[in-house]
Amino acid sequence: MGKGGDISENKEEIAGSFGPSLGTRVESIHSCVHILADGHLCIGSESIGFRSIDLGNERTIVFALVDISSVDEIDSSDLCIKTRSGEDFIFGSFENRDDVVTALKEANKKALSTFSADGDKAPKQERKMLRRTTSLPDISSRHLLEQGDSVDDSFDELLESMADMTLGIEQQKEVYAAEQRDEANTSQSKRTIQGGRRYSVEFFSRVLKSRAPKEIENAWAKLKIDKNVLYPDILIEGVVIPYSIDDFYETFLGNEAKYPREKFMVEKQKAENIESTKWHDTGDGFTLGRVYDYYNPNPAPMGPSMAQAKTEYTLQRYNRCGIQICCTTTVSGVPMSDCFVIENRILLEQTTDDAITIKVDCGLRFVKRTMFQKLIQVTSKGGIKKTWLDYIEWIKSCS
Numbered sequence: 251m252g253k254g255g256d257i258s259e260n261k262e263e264i265a266g267s268f269g270p271s272l273g274t275r276v277e278s279i280h281s282c283v284h285i286l287a288d289g290h291l292c293i294g295s296e297s298i299g300f301r302s303i304d305l306g307n308e309r310t311i312v313f314a315l316v317d318i319s320s321v322d323e324i325d326s327s328d329l330c331i332k333t334r335s336g337e338d339f340i341f342g343s344f345e346n347r348d349d350v351v352t353a354l355k356e357a358n359k360k361a362l363s364t365f366s367a368d369g370d371k372a373p374k375q376e377r378k379m380l381r382r383t384t385s386l387p388d389i390s391s392r393h394l395l396e397q398g399d400s401v402d403d404s405f406d407e408l409l410e411s412m413a414d415m416t417l418g419i420e421q422q423k424e425v426y427a428a429e430q431r432d433e434a435n436t437s438q439s440k441r442t443i444q445g446g447r448r449y450s451v452e453f454f455s456r457v458l459k460s461r462a463p464k465e466i467e468n469a470w471a472k473l474k475i476d477k478n479v480l481y482p483d484i485l486i487e488g489v490v491i492p493y494s495i496d497d498f499y500e501t502f503l504g505n506e507a508k509y510p511r512e513k514f515m516v517e518k519q520k521a522e523n524i525e526s527t528k529w530h531d532t533g534d535g536f537t538l539g540r541v542y543d544y545y546n547p548n549p550a551p552m553g554p555s556m557a558q559a560k561t562e563y564t565l566q567r568y569n570r571c572g573i574q575i576c577c578t579t580t581v582s583g584v585p586m587s588d589c590f591v592i593e594n595r596i597l598l599e600q601t602t603d604d605a606i607t608i609k610v611d612c613g614l615r616f617v618k619r620t621m622f623q624k625l626i627q628v629t630s631k632g633g634i635k636k637t638w639l640d641y642i643e644w645i646k647s648c649s
Contacts (some may be wrong), residue, residue, distance in 0.1 A: 268292060277353065284342075287302035291341055299312040313333060318354070335617055467569075484611055486642070489608045490605055491645060494600065496570075518640055521547075524543070524544040537565070564576045571599070586622060590617065608642060
């Protein structure tokens, strides 16, 4: 990758790939590396965005300038952006790292001053989520540990901390019940984005025209063998499904699928109030994206009976080689659910003309410190694996 500072030749194209998410203008664009992927860091008037440019490893990160808590230098050419939610984002290989740090700090300062002047005007949907989560009690700082630290507290102290977290559960249930009544009395239109079968067909056709077949084949081969830090655990591997890639997409994944994922969520997971977008171009010309908002039954002994969740999907098709689907799921309103994000990746590979194999990888990304990290890892992975096994069995039953 050619390193550099501000990029003038294709600045409009790079900035345009983020759509309106960066704000009314883009201040500067810088070449850099994030998690071994070459890309560009764009500093906008309202947000910061990174988009990788490696075929097969396209990934976009966008977060608001007001969410930045600090920008720190690392070594001679790297930097770390810390957010108020506790996440760290490391970007490296800047040619002009010090200038980038200065630009980030100035943009952050300006955004904070503008934000303070305008006041905290959260959208209605965000207010709803805040109302749900703030009904939970705060966990005392004595229960927070650095990741990797051992837990020496006695069993009685653990019970005490669990008791602390149960405070306010009844309030939370009342909030959930009130929200359900509000939703029953309010007609909410489902969010839609241009979709339909023709949209997907035209999108994949453009992908094939923009990239050589050999390039796509090599990218798929590399994708299969490369270790991805977001998905360190293999949950399911080698399961054979009697479908071609085309048939599987049309039957289970497409905008007009006969058996869409919503059907599985309702029939098998007993999900409620599902709202989803159609597949749409995320902006890189290779990746489709969609979002599901829903309520899922909460099996935990604490919290409401139905937990609010959001899953963001991206889909990349490598011609007839296979399909990669990445899912990022967040849960709200359940104790400790704000400590981690669930990352899943599904690889569908065409092995014969009428059969594909399924592989499911998983990762838990902790965004807050918690002494229950190991417990969350064990219980969550077991539940995630069961969900995907149930989904595969449901697919087979639809054949």
